[in-house]
Amino acid sequence: MDLSNKCYLVTGAAIDSDIGLAICQKLDACGARLILVGRREQTLIDTAATLNGQHVIAPFDLTKLDDIAPWAKNLVSEYGAIDGLVHSASFQGYSPLRGICATQIHQYFDVNFSAAVLLTAAFSKAKHFNADASFVFIGSAAGQRGLKARTLYAASKAALASMVQSAALELASKHIRVNCVAPAIVSGAKAELQFATLGEQQSQLLKNAHPLGLSTPLDVANSVYFLLSDLSRNTTGITLAVDGGFLAG
Ligand SMILES: NC(=O)c1ccc[n+]([C@@H]2O[C@H](COP(=O)([O-])OP(=O)(O)OC[C@H]3O[C@@H](n4cnc5c(N)ncnc54)[C@H](OP(=O)(O)O)[C@@H]3O)[C@@H](O)[C@H]2O)c1
Numbered sequence: 001m002d003l004s005n006k007c008y009l010v011t012g013a014a015i016d017s018d019i020g021l022a023i024c025q026k027l028d029a030c031g032a033r034l035i036l037v038g039r040r041e042q043t044l045i046d047t048a049a050t051l052n053g054q055h056v057i058a059p060f061d062l063t064k065l066d067d068i069a070p071w072a073k074n075l076v077s078e079y080g081a082i083d084g085l086v087h088s089a090s091f092q093g094y095s096p097l098r099g100i101c102a103t104q105i106h107q108y109f110d111v112n113f114s115a116a117v118l119l120t121a122a123f124s125k126a127k128h129f130n131a132d133a134s135f136v137f138i139g140s141a142a143g144q145r146g147l148k149a150r151t152l153y154a155a156s157k158a159a160l161a162s163m164v165q166s167a168a169l170e171l172a173s174k175h176i177r178v179n180c181v182a183p184a185i186v187s188g189a190k191a192e193l194q195f196a197t198l199g200e201q202q203s204q205l206l207k208n209a210h211p212l213g214l215s216t217p218l219d220v221a222n223s224v225y226f227l228l229s230d231l232s233r234n235t236t237g238i239t240l241a242v243d244g245g246f247l248a249g
Helices: 019-029 041-049 065-079 102-123 151-174 189-198 200-208 217-228
Strands: 007-011 033-038 056-059 082-087 129-138 177-183 239-242
Touching: 007 019, 007 102, 019 033, 019 041, 019 217, 033 041, 041 056, 056 065, 065 102, 082 102, 082 217, 102 129, 102 151, 129 151, 129 217, 151 177, 177 217, 189 200, 217 239
Parallel strands: 007 033, 007 082, 033 056, 082 129, 129 177, 177 239
Antiparallel strands: none
């Protein structure tokens, strides 16, 4: 399905992101115009250099929660209303309970949950979105299953999936759809880092928990595309697992 004449904001769009980059490349290939968001401007410029279309570079730190609404307003007045957004930026890692502190809770929740809520609130304001807009959040299978040492990451993604359900109900009258894509382990730099941390035996167990094998960034991008496009025009409030069967086990 062609997405030309559509404009999407994509957070976590850096060249060295695994999934954000794949999402940008997929949407660009479908003709969409993108607003690329992340903290490091050069990594967004580098992403844009891999794309065919003319896109907007919009460096912004999403932990500046109070600035999200005015920033969104400025973007809309400069580039027009959006057809949707993809929030892929996140804070990831392990947080064993013995070392947890309040700062860590903020690190995970500010980007993964609070920024998601405030982006939803900001871009669902009148004149900020076009007809039949679609908002997609990248969650995680970790949000739907207990995982050792991942309390904060998992809880932030569970909160995100819950937010998506309530926001979907609230925004249905504006014809804005709100959905989540939940990958398990995705092949790429983050997965390699995780395997290096876990060691060979634990890594093999984790890989075996994905009966179809690890997803690729493109698998995730294809599901994002589905949820942004009219192919999913009657779908809202769901969390779509892209997890190689991880949650089925
Ligand atoms: N990789 C996996 O195996 C996996 C599995 C399940 C779910 N997920 C989810 O999928 C999404 C993408 O994962 P990924 O591994 O591709 O992510 P990633 O490589 O860690 O990318 C995260 C991006 O978020 C941006 N970011 C982080 N903090 C930010 C902030 N405060 N403001 C603005 N941007 C910020 C970073 O760019 P800057 O540093 O330039 O800001 C970075 O480009 C995430 O939501 C993640 O939780 C990933």
